[in-house]
Amino acid sequence: MKLQLITWLIPRLIRIAIYCLSSTIRWEVVGERFRPGTSDQHIFSFWHSRLLMMGVGLKGCKGYTLISTHRDGGFIADTLQLQGFRAIRGSSTRGGGRALIEMIRKCRDEGADIGISPDGPKGPREKVKPGIVLLAKKSGVKICPVIWATRSSWRISSSWDHFYIPKPFTRGVFVFGEPLFIAPDASDSGSLVRVQSAMDTTCQIADSYFI
Numbered sequence: 001m002k003l004q005l006i007t008w009l010i011p012r013l014i015r016i017a018i019y020c021l022s023s024t025i026r027w028e029v030v031g032e033r034f035r036p037g038t039s040d041q042h043i044f045s046f047w048h049s050r051l052l053m054m055g056v057g058l059k060g061c062k063g064y065t066l067i068s069t070h071r072d073g074g075f076i077a078d079t080l081q082l083q084g085f086r087a088i089r090g091s092s093t094r095g096g097g098r099a100l101i102e103m104i105r106k107c108r109d110e111g112a113d114i115g116i117s118p119d120g121p122k123g124p125r126e127k128v129k130p131g132i133v134l135l136a137k138k139s140g141v142k143i144c145p146v147i148w149a150t151r152s153s154w155r156i157s158s159s160w161d162h163f164y165i166p167k168p169f170t171r172g173v174f175v176f177g178e179p180l181f182i183a184p185d186a187s188d189s190g191s192l193v194r195v196q197s198a199m200d201t202t203c204q205i206a207d208s209y210f211i
Helices: 002-023 048-057 071-082 096-110 131-139 188-207
Strands: 026-030 042-045 064-067 086-089 114-116 142-150 153-156 163-166 171-176
Touching: 002 048, 002 071, 042 131, 048 071, 048 142, 048 163, 048 171, 064 071, 064 096, 071 086, 086 096, 096 114, 096 131, 114 131, 131 142, 131 188, 142 163, 142 188, 171 188
Parallel strands: 026 171, 042 114, 042 142, 064 086, 064 114
Antiparallel strands: 142 171, 153 163
16 A cells, blocks of 8 residues: 555656746747647657656647656656656567557557657667667658756766756756658668757757857
8 A cells, every 4th residue: 555655646746846846947949849739740859868847848748658667667657647648668678669569559540749768768878779760660750859958957967867857946948859750761770860960959959058
């Protein structure tokens, strides 16, 4: 019963903390921001270290996010569900094939958006893995890089991704990059380079925005 209580309570506390923290930040948007109700589909691509505020930048999105099957991933999945997202559990190391098939089906059958951290769940940090390219090829949905940054933040140096936590009462920005279409017959290696370049560019714009 204690474990059930903890499992129920932690995501709700995280959601409250995110809401309270994000409410103190003056957010700006660069690029074509996400707008609920539009017919355009996207695979939203963001670094694992920037996961905390993605529910703010993609508010109103009813799509699916790929979350690892690790126990901590369960807390993340439940928190995102409280923010309106739905989770697909899997990663490059466990359940990846099944998760990929499920994401493709959600894109085709439901016209759903997908959120994915292409460097997760264990890195290397900010290095795109092939899974997102395969998803884009099979689904026909464009990849949209999205990165947030704040003027002031903490970073957890002990975590593999150097997880970002914005400081309260600062300024923040969400940068939406230009969507990328990956043709079904495109080179895997060439497509991987394109996505990596787009993510790096978007991240650089975000990180240099307040300099």
